[in-house]
Amino acid sequence: MVENWLFIFAIFAVLLIPGPTNALLASSAHHQGIFKTFSLIPIQLLGYVYGISIWSLIMHLTMPVWPMLTSILHAISALYVLWLAFHLWKTVHLEQHSRKNTTLNRSQLFISTLKNPKSLLFAAGIFPQWTWDSFQNYGFVIGVFCLILIPCALAWIYFGRKVLTGDVKGMTADRLYKGSAMFLMLSMLPVFVGFFDF
Template sequence: MGPPELAAAIFALLLTPGPTNTLLFLAGTERGFPRVLRLIPAELAGYLATVVPLTLAGAALLSRFPEARPAIALAAGLWVAWLAIRLWRLPSAGPSGSGSVTARDVFVTTLLNPKALIFGLVLLPAPSVTGILANLGQFAAQVVIVAMLWAGGGALVAARTGGTRSVILLRRAAAVWLGVVSATLLARALGAA
């Protein structure tokens, strides 16, 4: 896969709605764009903590320990379920409050994000160290760009709808979506066990 095809594949997968993007969108609605930018390093760190080892040795490890795949899906499903419940129950932080989404939430959610498996096992491995480093650099840049798009989208929605009630409704919608993602992950984990 050449650089343009890799860029398109990374971009398409990163743009797909998932738990991390949901958190960034929600954080954008609660904090506004400038303050949500502080969460992007947590997303990048979460992805790199998973993707780098997978890119370097993941295929060999997962073929040796196939039970790790459903265990990872189970951990991710349980984490996302906990996030969904927490987001549903939170009181209003108000549109200009510090928000309900923390850097820790973003880091752990991204660390357990199933997309990281695709990046680390399929898209980013290359035959040479130089190729791997180039792919990781491209990936990191695209993570930042897409995170800014999701966070900016949340900030834009909040600016257009305004008010604490809208933030609460968006938080509840995010909780429902995370519940669906969690159920899917748990079903995969239990089906593979």
């Protein structure tokens, strides 16, 4: 597990990489406008907090019966990161996603965020082990997570819209995805190192 300040860097990396929720925000900003999309950030935050909390509850409840579950989930998280980096390197689905999703409502964003595999990655691989020791620790880490999510969501709303409209010179969805894949692999090294600490 990442047990020092590096988990903050890993949170930034995972929240900034393209994914279903970020693509929905970019598409919403492109089709519905930036200001309307701003109001969806609390819904995204709520979806992540619920998803992370559900995964942590599952791990906590199964720990006495199946103590290896946390290690297995950590391994799944590491494999997910590898798959995601490879997937981002060879695809440019931001424009296709935008064409399919011209409108976005609150329930659609909440469900997409709740089902997002990044929630498992945060709960099992990125958040420090001491997060689950007390409500105070949990509140602190979730607070840090919320403070990081807001600028990341704003970045996707602003820059995602610009990429979709072609306003960023030299920046295409293809380059955005390839850069995200390299950034993800670099910043997720602590997760892979934590996997070998078990």
